[in-house]
Amino acid sequence: MDIESIYENVKCRAVKNTTGPQTQGHGKDEEKDLKHRGSRCLVLMTVSLGLICVVLLVFIILQHITITAERDLMKSYKNTVEEFNQTINSLQDEKHQLQNNFSSLNQKKLELESRVTSLSEELKKEASKQCWVFMSNELKSWSDSRQYCRDRGADLVIINSEEKQRLISSFTAERVWIGLSDTEQEGNMKWVDNSTLKQGFWFKGEPNDYGGNEDCIEMNYETETLNSWNDCSCSDKKKGICEK
Incomplete structure (x- = not known):
């Protein structure tokens, strides 16, 4: 229902409920007053709707910012986890490589010790043969x-x-x-x-x-x-x- 319909209804009720003769000037004043009140209601409704729109817009913006921040945080966390996992895998590979190198060096050490012992025994045997x-x-x-x-x-x-x-x-x-x-x-x-x-x-x-x-x-x-x-x-x- 628009403001003009409200105005006509109010005007009709005012005419029906009037007892006694009314002057033409008094009717015009009431008509102006109703129009003024209707204008005020329209302004209030417009301001209210505007405020609601602003609040909704602010809420939407904040929600968008929050979602974006959470998405960026999750992305950053995911990247950090992936980098951490890559670092762990790299360290494990280096550990295995060091273990292999240690085993290889230890094997070479044992081989050299065995060779030294063998050469020492051969030297003693050779010396024993000579004298x-x-x-x-x-x-x-x-x-x-x-x-x-x-x-x-x-x-x-x-x-x-x-x-x-x-x-x-x-x-x-x-x-x-x-x-x-x-x-x-x-x-x-x-x-x-x-x-x-x-x-x-x-x-x-x-x-x-x-x-x-x-x-x-x-x-x-x-x-x-x-x-x-x-x-x-x-x-x-x-x-x-x-x-x-």
């Missing part, structure tokens, strides 16, 4: 130790290589005589087979012929494994290393 050595069980002078070896079909040991020096050193745990001396001529070191010394394994500062009476050579286990020779008095009592 058979044993130690006297009595403390004697250099000459008596040599005689001890000779009585058993051997002589004091001759050391003419680094390998043999290390091998003989590994057998000793005390000072022992070897088959080297300069008893015939001072400073002219010779082996018991009368061959001249070519390579020596002297302890630092040796030989020094201390006191002018050090002509026989010992191997001193207390020094380094390689450089352990020392000249001393031939009358000193030591065990000897014999070689067949």
Whole structure:
């Protein structure tokens, strides 16, 4: 129902309910008042509808913003989860690779240790083939130790290589005589087979012929494994290393 219909109804009711004679001026005033009231109602309704539209628009905008934010948040969360999963997978791959590398290195270590052991045994076997050595069980002078070896079909040991020096050193745990001396001529070191010394394994500062009476050579286990020779008095009592 529009505002003009409302106005006509109100006007008709006013005419029917009027008792007594009405003046023409009074009717016009009432008509103006009704129109004014109708205009006010129309304005109020328009303002109300406008406010409702604004509220709805604000609500729609806020809802859209909220949905968009939630969608972006979910997208970001999904991307973060995917990146995290990728990182975990990458770390697991690296872990497996490191484990494989460790296993490979450990296997190589075992192979090298086995090879070293095998070579060491071969070296000892080869040295045993080249010579058979044993130690006297009595403390004697250099000459008596040599005689001890000779009585058993051997002589004091001759050391003419680094390998043999290390091998003989590994057998000793005390000072022992070897088959080297300069008893015939001072400073002219010779082996018991009368061959001249070519390579020596002297302890630092040796030989020094201390006191002018050090002509026989010992191997001193207390020094380094390689450089352990020392000249001393031939009358000193030591065990000897014999070689067949």
